[in-house]
Amino acid sequence: MKIFTIKDGEVDLGVLVERYLLFGGNQSVPAIIIGDVNSGKRLGTMRVHLLKNQWREWENNNITLHYAYTATDGNGKWELFAESESEYEDSEKQNAFCVFRTSLGRFDTNSHTGDVTNKNIFGYYEYANFPGKVLCRVNIAEERIGEQIIAIMYKDCVFRTSCPSISNMLSDEIEDDSHFYRWEPRSATLHGGYDIRGRMHEAVFDRYLDVRSLV
Secondary structure, three states: OEEEEEEOOEEEEOEEEEEEEOOOOOOEEEEEEEEEOOOOEEEEEEEEEOOHHHHHHHHHOOEEEOEEEEEEOOOOOEEEEEOOHHHHHOOOOOOEEEEEOOOOOHHHOOEEEEOEEEEOOOOOEEEOOOOOEEEEEEEOOOOOOOEEEEEEEOOOOEEEEEOOOHHHHHOOOOOOOEEEEEEEOOOOEEEEEEOHHHHHHOHHHOOOOOOHHHO
């Protein structure tokens, strides 16, 4: 799978593989780390198995991984196995591996959903359930509202992240803080960062749910 990191409307190719100190503090292993990294609390981790030629670079400094596949360990926990670009080109490329580093917004909230589906009588948009397969999830707020996730996104799915802002909460106008994305395996492209108006009008969404009348 091709790997992407998503944060508040920005899409980057690849994901940073860091050092995760195992319990006891005697050994570090390659891992993707999400959550409240600054405090070291409420962390989510996914073990990464690097290729032989990637180990030295990782040992000298953290490495950015671009292609990988997933499998579970003996305890049923998901792990990531690096693959080369040539191995990726020979594989089935229907899905994308996405790391969501969504920030916290007002009241320590954020959200990950599917596409917009409706606009209710109060003027607020409604959304489908998140269409990806969540492999790792961690709550990054004490109230257990805001979260970051690692997920597999399926062919041609449209999805959304949101980090509600204080300014929008205080505005008289009903404003949407959403960012919309679509994974297109044919071109191996993750289209992303569109606001609600971009979702209605950008060509990358033309084949999907026609919701332009909701604006």
